[in-house]
Amino acid sequence: MNRLYLIIFFINFILSNEYNLDSLIKIGLENSPSINLAVEELKKARANSIEARSTALPKVQIFTSGTKNFNIAGQPISFPIFPGLLDQFGNPVSNDSLSYFQATGLIMSEIDLPMGTDYSGVFGINFNQTLFDGRVFAAIRASKIYDTYTEESYNEIVEKVIENIKISFYSVLLTKKVFKVFKKSLERAKSNFKNTELLFESGNVNELELIRAESLVKDQETFLKNAEKNKILALEQLCLVIGIKNVDNLNIIGSFKEINFNILSLENYEKKLLKNQSQIRQLEASYLLSKENIKTYLSEFYPSISLSGAIHKIQSKNKEDFKFEFEHFQDNTSLSINLSLPIFDGFGSKARVMKAKADAKKIKYQSEDLKNNLLLELKSIYLNLNESMEKIYAGETKLELAKKGYSIASDLFKNGMTTQLDLLGAEINLNQAELNLIQAKFEYQIEMAKLSRSIGENTERIK
Template sequence: MKKYLLVILTFFLSQAGLKAQEMAELTLNDAILYAIENNVNAKNARLELLISKATVKETTAQGLPQVNGAFNLDFNPRIPVAFFPNEPPFGDPTNPSDVIPVRFGVSYTSGLAVNFSQMIFDGSFFVGLRAAQTLKQLTEYDLNKTENDVIENVKKAYFGVLVNEVRISLAEANLSRIDSLLKETQALNEAGFAEKIDVSRIQVQRNNTFTQLERAKTSWQVSKELLKLQMGLPVEMEIFVSENLRELNPQEELVRLLAEEGQNRIELDQLNTQLELTQLDLKNNTVQYMPTIDFVGNIRRNGAGNEFGTVFDGNNWFGSSLLGVSMNIPIFDGLSKSARIQKNRVQINQLENQRFFLKESFKNEIFTARANLKNDLNILEVQTENLKLAQEVYDIARIKYQEGVGSNLEVVQADSDLIEAEFNYLSALYDGLISKVNLEKALGLLKADLTN
C-alpha cells in the first residue's frame, strides 16, 4: 500500500510542474488515497498524533531521574556587616558603641554543584502517564474520523464532477437536436410551409438550451475545483475523472448496502475515550490527597578569595554533599480539590448522557439514510422511465411535424418536456449518489480500497 501511495504522490507532484492543459487521470480510489495523504485536515490530524506521542514521552520523563548542574561566580563590592554586642568577654572597652561591626565574607565567591532528584511516589504521575496514553489513543481516533470525513467529501465531490459531465453531454445532445430542428424549420419557412413565429419559437428554445449548456460547463469546472480542494491537489493541476456512474454504482452493490447492519462508529470510540480521560482526571484529583515522596541528592564545591586571581586556587576550594528524602503532605487547599472532583463527576454524567444520545442518534441516522436511499432509488427508477417516455414523445412529435400532421408548437413543447425530464433524472441520480454516501457513513463503512 505504501508503495502504491508513493507512486501516486510522485505522479501528481511530477504533474504539478506541467502546463495547465496536461491532465491527471483519476479514479475514485486514486482521489481518496491522494486526499488522505494531502488534505490539510488529514495532515493536521497526523501532526496532532505526533504531538500526542511527544506528550507521552514528556509525561514519562517526569518519573525518570532529574539531574541539573549549577555554577556561580559572585563579586561583593561591599562585604556585608554583622553586628555583635559590645559586652565581655568579647567586647572592646575602647569602643563607646554598644555593638561591634564585623565584616564576614570575601570579595569573590564561586561554586559548582550537581543536583539530583528521583521520584519515589507520586500518584498523579501514574495517572498522568495513563492519561497521556489515552490521549494518544484519542488522537488516533480523531485521525480516523478526519480520514472518514475526507473520504465522504471526496466521494461527493467526485460524484458531482461525474453528474455534471452527464449534464454537459445531455445539454450538448439537446443543443444538437434543437439546431437540427431549427435548420429544418428555417428551410420550411423559406419554402413557405412554416411561419416566422415557428422559427422564432425554436430560436428561443435554442437560446435557452445553449444557456443551459454553458451553465453545465461552469458547474463542471466548479465541481472539479471543489474536488481538487478536497483532495489537497494544487489548483494549477488539471484533472480528468476516468470512471462513470454506472461503474461506481452497480445495482448489486446498492442492494447489498441496504442490507448491511453496519459497523462500530468512530464517533462512539472518540466519546468513550473522552469519558475515560475525564475519569482519569477525577482519579488524578483524588490521588492528590496523598503525599508525594522524592529522593534528593546534591554534590557541591565552593571556593572564595579576596582577589579575583585567588578565587580558583585549589587550596581555596572545598566540597560538600547531601542525600535525603523529601515528603510533601497536602493538608488544606481551600477545598479546591474537592471542587474539581465534583466538577469531574458532573462531566462524567454529561458524557454518559451524550453517549446514550449518540447511540440513539446513530440508529436514527441509519434508518433515515436507508429510507432516503430506497426513496431516491425509486425516484431514479421513475425518472429513468420518464426520460424514456419523454424521448419517445419528442421523437413522435418530430416525425408528425416532418410529415406535416403535427404542429411546431407540439415539437417545441415535447423538447421542453424532454429537457425537464433530463434535469429531473440528473437530480434524482445525484440525490441517490449522495444518499448512498450518507448511508455508508451512517453504517461506518466509509473507507478507501487500500489493497491495490
C-alpha cells in the first residue's frame, strides 16, 4: 500500500505544472490571439515597406509573342501610270505605235495590296524606370514611418497583455490567500467548538454559548466554500488569459512578499512615460504619416519623369520564308523619356491638400490630449500606490494586534472569564485584519502592474 501511495505521489509530481509570473508571461505572449494578430500586422508593415520601395526600382519584363494570320485583308491602293499613249479604247500602248494614237498624262491604277504576312514573331525585354515622382518618394518615406507605427502598436498590445497576466496572476494568489485565511479560521472555530462543548459539559457555560460556537463553525464552512469557488474561477480566468486549456494539476507559484517601498518620484515616472509610452509614439508616428500625406498630395502639382526602353527581335514573313532561327529575327531597339506635367484637375489636388493638413492638425491635438490623459492616469496610479503602501504598513500592525487580541480572548474564554461573543468578536477582527492586509498587498501589486504598463516598462524588459 505504501508503495502505491509513493507511485501516485511521483506521478502527480511529474504531471503537475508549476508556473511563476515570468513563465506565465512568456506563455501568454506566445499564445495570446491579440499578440499573434499584432505580429501579422508587423509582417504586413514590412511587406508594405518593400512594396513602396519597389516603385522606385526599375521594372524589367521579358516577353515573347507569335502570330499566324489565316486571312489577310487587302488595302486598296492607287498606283500611277506614267505619261504614255492610249488607243481609242483608253488602253496604254507603246511609244512605237502608230502616230494617230493620242498622247495622255499621268494615269492612276487601283490595286488591292495585302497588308501583313502569314507569320510574325517577336521577343525581347521592356524596362521602365522612374526618374522623378514626388508620390513615389513620399510613399517610401511613409512606409518607414508606418513600420515604426506598427511596432509601437505591437508594443502597446504587449503592455496590455502583460498587465492582464499580472492582474490575473495576483488574483489567483489573492484567492489562495483568502482560502487559507478561512481555512485557518474554520480550524480555530472547530477547536473553539470542542472547548465550548467541554465547558458546557462541565457546566461552565450555558447552551447559548455552545450554539454560538457551532454557528461560527457553520459560517466559516460557508465562507471557505465560497473562497474555494473564487479560487477555481480565478485560476480558470488566468488560464484563459495565457491560453492554457488544461487547468488540472496547475500550480501557481508566487507570493505578495515582493514589495518595494522605495518608489521613484512622480516626476521621474512622468519622464519615463513621455519617453517610453507606446501610445504617444504611435500618435507621433501617425503625425509624421499625415505630414507625408500632405507631401504626397502636393506632389500632384509637380511633373513626373520616367525612362522606358525596349530591346526586341522581330520577324514578319510569309509561310515559305519564315524561319525559327535567331539570325532571321531583326533588331528593334528604342529608348524614350516620358514627361507628365499636370495642368488642371478641377481643384481636386488642392482640396486633398487641405484635407490632409486638417488631418495633421487633428492628430497633433489628439496627441496633446492623450499625453494629458496618460499623465493624469499616472498620477492616479501613483497616489493609489502610495495609499496601498500605507495600508500595508497599517495592516501589518493591525494584524499583530488582532492576533494578540484573539489569543487573549481565547485564554479568557477557556478560563470562563469572558463570553463567546467576545471570542467571536476577536475572531472576526483577526479574520478582517488578515483579509485587509492581503487586499492591501493585492492592490499594491495591481497598481505596480498598471504603473509598468503606463511607463512602458514591460516591453523594455522583454527586449
